[in-house]
Amino acid sequence: MARRSKNQAKRNGNQGTPGWVWLLGGLVGGAVIVLFLLMRNGGDVGQLLPKPDPEARAPVVTDEPVAQDAPEPRKPKYDFYDVLRDKEVVIPDAELNAQAQAEAQAPATEDPAPAASGVRYLIQAGAFRSSSDAEALKARIALTGELARVESAQIEGGTIYRVRLGPYPNAASLAAAKRALGNHGIEALAIRAE
Incomplete structure (x- = not known):
């Protein structure tokens, strides 16, 4: 069985709070906050959720085409279309x-x-x-x-x-x-x- 060194014993001694205590405290704190919110709203969870808007209207569908932005013209793949146009x-x-x-179809006697x-x-x-x-x-x-x-x-x-x-x-x-x-x-x- 391995022995713990004296330094390790001092480090883990009675000086600090163990991790499980912090975990338990966080869970209890979260439960208290949830209970407080429920009590404030009368215990109704539905009040915490978003409410529907009774005045909301569906978008109107028309037969007219929707104007769309014209696509950008394609850039030429090469830059040589205007190069040396005269020659x-x-x-x-x-x-x-x-x-x-x-x-x-030309006769073979011609020299092309x-x-x-x-x-x-x-x-x-x-x-x-x-x-x-x-x-x-x-x-x-x-x-x-x-x-x-x-x-x-x-x-x-x-x-x-x-x-x-x-x-x-x-x-x-x-x-x-x-x-x-x-x-x-x-x-x-x-x-x-x-």
Whole structure:
């Protein structure tokens, strides 16, 4: 059997009030307060509870639509819509597909090389204010088997980092590359640069 040291005996000696006395005192004090409140209200517990309002009215239902705040317009995912507007033209999907079909039906003797016409076909997968975001998209594109690059440009006093693929020799190869990115969940824009 373990012996208690003299210090412990002194610490727990007759100097303090035991914990069970404090607990019992708290319970008795709480019971006295509850009895006092019940006696003050004539013993009716219902008077302590909230009372219903007899004059309350239900809201009126109307057929008129309730005016709601207009949702905030969606912010564009990328900042490149207004970038270099004079030198680059975004090619809509319908126009790109029509141009690719026209190239496929053209005679093989024609040379649709972009060097002769001065037109370059590019894909822009995104434009970001942060180079780390651009590098992350470039890495995601690399997992699809495509080769992308990050180009920086000064726009309105700030640097923008664009993720681009290409140049492609014609609209058909551009459309195929854009479809491949779309199949992997990467939205991109076809661009004709002159």
